[in-house]
Amino acid sequence: VTGEEIVEMYEEGVLPKGDALSKLTDVAAAHGVEHLLQILPEPWPKDLEKWIFDVYDNEVDSDDFLSFGDPEPDLELRRRDIAVLREWIATRKRARSL
Amino acid sequence: MGRHDQQGGGNERISLSPDVASAPAVGPGKQTAAERAAGAADGEPAAPERSRRGEVTNRGGPWEPDDSFLRAAGIQEPSGMVAMGPTRARPGAASAAAPRTPPPVAATKIAAANSRKLAASIDALRALDDAALVQRRAEAQAQVAQPRLPDNERERVTREHDAVELVCAERGLSMRAEARETELLEREGPMAVRLPVTRPEMRAFIERQISASGSYREGRRQVTMMLNSELTRASFATRQLGHEQLAILDGEVAQFRKAFSLQSLHTARSMLDDGSRAIAAALATYGLPVDTVRLTAAAEKTRSGDDDGASADWLTLAHADENDARYQATEPQRQALAAWVERLQYQQAVISGLAHEQDRLLAMRAAKEHPAHHQGPRGPLLELRGVEGMDEVRRAAARSQAQVAKLPPQLVITPTPLPDQGGAPDQRLAVIGPALRDARTELARLWIEAERRHPILAAYRSGGAPDPGAAKGLSGAGNGAGDGQMRAALQQVMPKLANILRAKSALASGELSPLTLPPVVELARTQMLVPPGSARTGAVRDLVEEASSGGWKQWAIAAITLATTVLALVPAAGAPVILATNLSALALDVYGAVESYEEYGLQKALANTDLDRARSLSAEEPALTGLAVKLVSLGLNAAVVTRLFQEAVAVRRLSSAGRASDDAVRALDKLGEQHGLPRLGEEVAADARAAGGAGRVGSSSAPAVTVQGLAQSPRLKWRPNPDGAVRTPEEVVELARKWGVEIEEDVAFIARDPKTLPKNTLAEYFGSRFDPGSRLAWKNFLNAREEVSVRISREILSSDEACVAVIAHEMHEINGLRRLFEGRETVPAEEIYRLINPGIKGNLHDEAWDIADGIVMRMRAAGQKMEAP
Numbered sequence: 001v002t003g004e005e006i007v008e009m010y011e012e013g014v015l016p017k018g019d020a021l022s023k024l025t026d027v028a029a030a031h032g033v034e035h036l037l038q039i040l041p042e043p044w045p046k047d048l049e050k051w052i053f054d055v056y057d058n059e060v061d062s063d064d065f066l067s068f069g070d071p072e073p074d075l076e077l078r079r080r081d082i083a084v085l086r087e088w089i090a091t092r093k094r095a096r097s098l
Numbered sequence: 099m100g101r102h103d104q105q106g107g108g109n110e111r112i113s114l115s116p117d118v119a120s121a122p123a124v125g126p127g128k129q130t131a132a133e134r135a136a137g138a139a140d141g142e143p144a145a146p147e148r149s150r151r152g153e154v155t156n157r158g159g160p161w162e163p164d165d166s167f168l169r170a171a172g173i174q175e176p177s178g179m180v181a182m183g184p185t186r187a188r189p190g191a192a193s194a195a196a197p198r199t200p201p202p203v204a205a206t207k208i209a210a211a212n213s214r215k216l217a218a219s220i221d222a223l224r225a226l227d228d229a230a231l232v233q234r235r236a237e238a239q240a241q242v243a244q245p246r247l248p249d250n251e252r253e254r255v256t257r258e259h260d261a262v263e264l265v266c267a268e269r270g271l272s273m274r275a276e277a278r279e280t281e282l283l284e285r286e287g288p289m290a291v292r293l294p295v296t297r298p299e300m301r302a303f304i305e306r307q308i309s310a311s312g313s314y315r316e317g318r319r320q321v322t323m324m325l326n327s328e329l330t331r332a333s334f335a336t337r338q339l340g341h342e343q344l345a346i347l348d349g350e351v352a353q354f355r356k357a358f359s360l361q362s363l364h365t366a367r368s369m370l371d372d373g374s375r376a377i378a379a380a381l382a383t384y385g386l387p388v389d390t391v392r393l394t395a396a397a398e399k400t401r402s403g404d405d406d407g408a409s410a411d412w413l414t415l416a417h418a419d420e421n422d423a424r425y426q427a428t429e430p431q432r433q434a435l436a437a438w439v440e441r442l443q444y445q446q447a448v449i450s451g452l453a454h455e456q457d458r459l460l461a462m463r464a465a466k467e468h469p470a471h472h473q474g475p476r477g478p479l480l481e482l483r484g485v486e487g488m489d490e491v492r493r494a495a496a497r498s499q500a501q502v503a504k505l506p507p508q509l510v511i512t513p514t515p516l517p518d519q520g521g522a523p524d525q526r527l528a529v530i531g532p533a534l535r536d537a538r539t540e541l542a543r544l545w546i547e548a549e550r551r552h553p554i555l556a557a558y559r560s561g562g563a564p565d566p567g568a569a570k571g572l573s574g575a576g577n578g579a580g581d582g583q584m585r586a587a588l589q590q591v592m593p594k595l596a597n598i599l600r601a602k603s604a605l606a607s608g609e610l611s612p613l614t615l616p617p618v619v620e621l622a623r624t625q626m627l628v629p630p631g632s633a634r635t636g637a638v639r640d641l642v643e644e645a646s647s648g649g650w651k652q653w654a655i656a657a658i659t660l661a662t663t664v665l666a667l668v669p670a671a672g673a674p675v676i677l678a679t680n681l682s683a684l685a686l687d688v689y690g691a692v693e694s695y696e697e698y699g700l701q702k703a704l705a706n707t708d709l710d711r712a713r714s715l716s717a718e719e720p721a722l723t724g725l726a727v728k729l730v731s732l733g734l735n736a737a738v739v740t741r742l743f744q745e746a747v748a749v750r751r752l753s754s755a756g757r758a759s760d761d762a763v764r765a766l767d768k769l770g771e772q773h774g775l776p777r778l779g780e781e782v783a784a785d786a787r788a789a790g791g792a793g794r795v796g797s798s799s800a801p802a803v804t805v806q807g808l809a810q811s812p813r814l815k816w817r818p819n820p821d822g823a824v825r826t827p828e829e830v831v832e833l834a835r836k837w838g839v840e841i842e843e844d845v846a847f848i849a850r851d852p853k854t855l856p857k858n859t860l861a862e863y864f865g866s867r868f869d870p871g872s873r874l875a876w877k878n879f880l881n882a883r884e885e886v887s888v889r890i891s892r893e894i895l896s897s898d899e900a901c902v903a904v905i906a907h908e909m910h911e912i913n914g915l916r917r918l919f920e921g922r923e924t925v926p927a928e929e930i931y932r933l934i935n936p937g938i939k940g941n942l943h944d945e946a947w948d949i950a951d952g953i954v955m956r957m958r959a960a961g962q963k964m965e966a967p
Contacts, residue, residue, distance in 0.1 A: 014850070015881060016864070016866075022866035060869045065869055066868050066931045068866055068930075068935070069856055069859070070857075071857075071858060071935075
């Protein structure tokens with residue numbers, strides 16, 4: 001599923017906003033956060049950035065996150081995704097501090 | 099009837115007239131963090147509110163012994179301190195030998211308004227290590243011991259001192275004591291104490307005496323005696339010092355007594371008001387058009403002696419045009435109540451039969467050992483009664499089985515095996531003893547589970563042990579179908595509600611002191627963050643003693659206990675979050691202090707606290723309710739019970755995730771063994787593995803939808819439609835409603851390609867990831883149109899059974915969540931997770947499959963072809 005499709009699903013009422021952002025986060029981790037932020041329509045880039053910071057800018061162990069709606073989560077993939085997101089957060093913070 | 103749209107992207111969509119008015123009370127215009135999280139409409143990102151990492155760890159993580167625990171357990175002493183526990187153990191007093199309880203919830207979350215600053219200090223202190231804490235304790239005692247402080251400074255240092263003492267008590271750090279005192283104590287007897295000569299040490303000394311006596315008044319008296327005793331060899335200056343410190347404490351305690359009395363009154367009123375609302379909410383789940391105004395009016399009618407009139411009014415109202423549809427729609431809930439009562443009655447019959455048989459065998463043995471005392475008609479009579487007892491239990495079992503056979507199969511009793519009647523009496527006695535114990539434990543476990551689903555059952559246990567027989571009117575056998583069941587429920591509930599009103603009125607007139615209501619005192623103590631074993635705890639005891647000098651009002655205690663119990667069971671009843679949070683811990687707090695109340699002869703009024711304790715203990719992990727019941731029934735120290743349970747929860751969670759190490763299991767085995775529960779670790783781990791393995795919905799291959807598992811998934815293999823018909827979402831919603839599934843107008847079902855849903859998932863309405871400290875709002879579940887959108891897999895549309903079961907399942911969870919949010923703006927994500935995720939026995943997800951299975955069985959039993967509406 002692409003970022004645009006997820007946005008479309010939200011607009012059609014298929015997904016709540018949080019679900020849409022959560023799915024976008026997965027796409028971002030897989031294909032690059034900056035890339036996704038560039039192609040998403042407004043106001044999604046700002047929303048997604050805030051979501052990623054709110055959910056992952058902490059020291060919570062990847063395995064301790066609560067996943068709703070996925071009875072068989074791929075834990076390894078989740079760990080990798082979260083590592084990617086946290087790396088992006090760190091980069092963004094460094095850029096802000098410069 | 100909704101409209102049927104064809105959406106872009108291949109979605110078939112049914113939207114059922116969004117009804118904003120029916121949405122839960124998330125205040126419009128209020129911009130909570132959770133609303134910001136869900137703020138789709140205004141373009142705000144839907145991020146959850148997140149708490150700090152430390153709080154997350156405190157709340158949810160498995161507790162493990164650390165250095166401070168080891169020190170508290172006497173393995174390692176804090177530097178510079180000499181451990182000297184109270185001379186006599188008091189309930190709740192800090193003890194070096196007692197196991198430490200798990201980290202508590204953040205103090206700021208449970209504190210009353212007048213204790214917020216204290217709570218903030220406590221939370222800050224919890225971040226310190228033990229050495230730093232001990233240092234702060236010495237500093238706080240030095241500050242608080244200073245005479246002639248300005249009022250605001252006195253308030254500040256007292257608060258700091260209280261905060262330090264509470265955190266020290268949590269960690270089991272003993273109160274400060276001088277080594278020289280101990281030497282003298284050992285050599286010359288209890289009065290031979292070398293009195294301290296500095297202010298901080300004198301303060302610490304006085305506090306220890308109060309802690310040891312459990313009463314401020316008594317502790318103070320003893321200190322005064324010591325100050326004046328020759329054995330203490332106190333100089334004039336030392337005596338002066340002692341009196342100075344006593345005067346300072348007197349001032350602090352006088353202030354505290356006023357504050358505590360006010361807080362108790364406020365707490366009692368809140369508990370009674372919220373309890374009434376909780377009872378109303380519990381009754382409303384059966385389709386009774388209840389609100390607190392009507393409920394109050396009915397209770398007033400009951401107080402005036404017109405019980406029948408009150409229940410008749412309700413039922414008339416329930417059948418009025420505007421309410422009848424809802425009443426009819428809640429028939430499954432009433433049926434489920436009847437089925438639970440049948441289960442409970444069956445278990446009671448088993449216990450009765452086993453007890454009679456045990457009596458008979460004991461009498462036979464006595465007659466054999468002492469024939470002279472047991473000759474004559476008594477022997478054969480007992481023999482007959484015993485035989486009849488066992489026969490009776492078998493007859494009761496048969497009757498009960500016949501009743502439940504009429505009910506949905508998922509509620510059919512799994513019979514408790516009855517011991518074989520063969521063998522020598524001694525052999526049979528050896529079998530019956532444990533069987534009786536297990537049957538009683540099972541009844542308690544079943545009762546807790548039944549109360550969780552049907553809180554009105556709490557009205558059937560005040561003033562005595564739970565009595566399924568008294569609830570007969572709620573069972574199918576008692577009243578059959580129709581209004582009899584609800585009439586019986588109302589007749590039971592109304593007098594108790596009338597007592598709640600009477601208690602409110604008596605509190606207002608001063609006829610009833612809130613300090614004579616143990617649950618109120620315990621909750622107020624929690625809200626005011628009173629350190630266990632402190633001078634303040636002693637002052638609370640004195641207040642209770644003084645207030646109860648005129649006697650205890652058992653009816654008022656029963657009323658507040660019922661209000662508390664139902665309130666804890668119905669958190670969505672409009673209770674302030676803070677009160678609900680406290681209630682979850684209340685039963686355990688009462689447990690810790692129950693010995694005090696037993697001293698007052700309140701055993702009868704508090705006889706049911708075991709159930710509440712077990713229920714509270716297992717609230718975090720309902721699958722371990724049976725273990726909680728066992729632990730509580732062993733009569734262990736509250737801290738030991740809590741620790742054993744927490745360790746079991748940790749092992750269970752690790753086992754469920756396939757991460758429990760042998761060492762962890764063995765450690766729990768060893769801990770269990772020490773307290774009479776051998777193989778505890780192995781049993782918990784095995785049970786978790788079994789539940790986890792069964793907790794997955796299998797693949798759904800055409801033509802039938804195949805499901806696997808026993809505990810957390812449907813038990814039935816759904817049949818495809820014989821004519822191959824494929825329904826639309828609109829049709830399946832109509833069909834589900836026809837079978838009694840409650841679907842609010844703001845729920846939209848959307849058929850989706852199975853590939854767009856998570857693996858092995860047939861439906862989804864919420865699919866996000868959160869950190870465990872997040873809090874969620876109802877808005878998190880809503881789409882841009884303020885609807886709950888349920889994505890269902892297209893593959894189920896060719897099976898009416900699958901459609902109805904899946905919709906029933908999702909709606910049970912959604913309706914449960916809706917009720918949860920009706921009284922709370924936000925709920926911890928962890929709480930939601932425990933309610934709706936697979937793998938947690940007894941949660942909404944688990945119940946939902948029971949209900950779905952029941953409906954499918956009814957569909958089959960009715961022998962109806964599932965015609966499209």
